[in-house]
Amino acid sequence: MKVKKYTAPSMPEAMKKIRGELGESAVILNSKVIYTGGVLGLFKKKNIEVIAAVDPVSKQEKREKRSKNYQNKPEEKAAPSVMKKEPKVDDGSSPLQLKKEISELKSIVQQLKINNGFEHYPVNIRHLLLFLKDQEVDERYIHEAGEHLMSLCEGEDALSAPELNAAVSRLMMSKLEILPFGGTSYKKKYVNVIGPTGVGKTTTLAKMAAEAVLEKRKKIAFITTDTYRIAAIEQLKTYAQLLNVPFEVVYKLADFQKAIEKFSDYDVVFIDTAGRNFREEKYVQDLAKMIDFENDMETFLVLSMTAKEKDLNEIINNFSTIPIEKFIFSKIDETSSYGTMYNIIRSREKGAAYITAGQNVPEDISEASPKGIVDLVMEGKEK
Structure with missing residues (x-):
């Protein structure tokens, strides 16, 4: 499994780099906002750090399928050119370990499909944003909450789930508090x-x-x-x-x-x-x-x-x-x-x-x- 770290000013630019080097089958394992440069803590440059990997599932499955086909046909002689293409484990990993990694990557790919646009957020924030989506909150307000949480996490340790929940609640309330609420005013007849x-x-x-x-x-x-x-x-x-x-x-x-x-x-x-x-x-x-x-x-x-x-x-x-x-x-x-x-x-x-x-x-x-x-x-x- 090939894993690489990429840094770019934005997620689209990072994705462009990843696709260019690892191809369309690459998956994102993690992402976070980082700050570089600056003088005395000022004028820092905001970047996105993304860890991506190549999904070896398709190639490995083809190898295993081809190997099984030849094992099930003992009376047929395999052509020399085919024999040269038998799969070899050349990265020091055992077949069992490789299958485990493939299974984990499949799980990651499936989760990314479920995330539906929130994959560039850290897992703890993404979990909360998916909850808001399940509550049918509009995606523009979900991303608003996501960016707010990202800004709170800048340069700090990851916030706990209760802290994230409280931060989102405060943000949402601040957007509503500027509007009139409450029952009958009794100012009109x-x-x-x-x-x-x-x-x-x-x-x-x-x-x-x-x-x-x-x-x-x-x-x-x-x-x-x-x-x-x-x-x-x-x-x-x-x-x-x-x-x-x-x-x-x-x-x-x-x-x-x-x-x-x-x-x-x-x-x-x-x-x-x-x-x-x-x-x-x-x-x-x-x-x-x-x-x-x-x-x-x-x-x-x-x-x-x-x-x-x-x-x-x-x-x-x-x-x-x-x-x-x-x-x-x-x-x-x-x-x-x-x-x-x-x-x-x-x-x-x-x-x-x-x-x-x-x-x-x-x-x-x-x-x-x-x-x-x-x-x-x-x-x-x-x-």
Whole structure:
């Protein structure tokens, strides 16, 4: 097995050197950032040090196969030219040792395939980055974390797994802390919850209302515009009866204005909307005709964590004409990966108000926070 060390300003340049000398069958065994030169610790030059090796698997397998073929045909005479090409172990290694090395290289090659773009990171960092990928964190944020960890390891001993986990958590939280988080502000009189069908809007609204009544001691009322589903009306009506608060169903803009006037002396009015298909532009237009989103209104968009990230982004785009205060992430108890929440908050530069899990009112709701989101993403990562 031929092993060589290469140094280059970047990984692509190092790979170019490796392919030029060792060929396409070469594999990377290790890589790290090193610094050379400089004066009194300043002006050091950053380089990538890579250890690579040639994978002898294919040649050796051909030799063994050819040798077995001749052993199984004793009555045939092998041509002299073929006899000269019998494999010889000329590096002092035993066949058993060589097979062990081949097996190890196969394992390395397989692992590199699994690493899928993270092979230039040290093993301890790579392990954490693969965990983030399994949590469906966007690769641009994974590489951001990887480079951050590499900078922390410069000139230092390798960080332990708990130290790496803590460093990534701090980085992720710092990216979220610049955005608004937390539940209903109670600075605006009307609280509106929108979103596609099936995300749990009505239940979420009831949880928010229960918090307002039981914890904040607010005088509240309900309005629903969801006249498409009788079950939804009955559901919200039941919640209103349990909380002992008034409830109005509106069918058109005139009804909405009357309900607003009726509840003029209330602290907060919670508004439930119809779900419908989020791909229908008419649905969003109908909402805008029915509700004045600009007038003293705090609007939350509910997103289910059981949906694909692509679909969630399409939902957000479809509601882009409506001023959305924050996101609410529902059904987090029905998934095991939470990177999508982090991706959406980062890419949309919009914070989250609540996280909901389950159907219990008012228990299964909690205010969202940068730490809470990151803790969910990092949940399950061994210390």
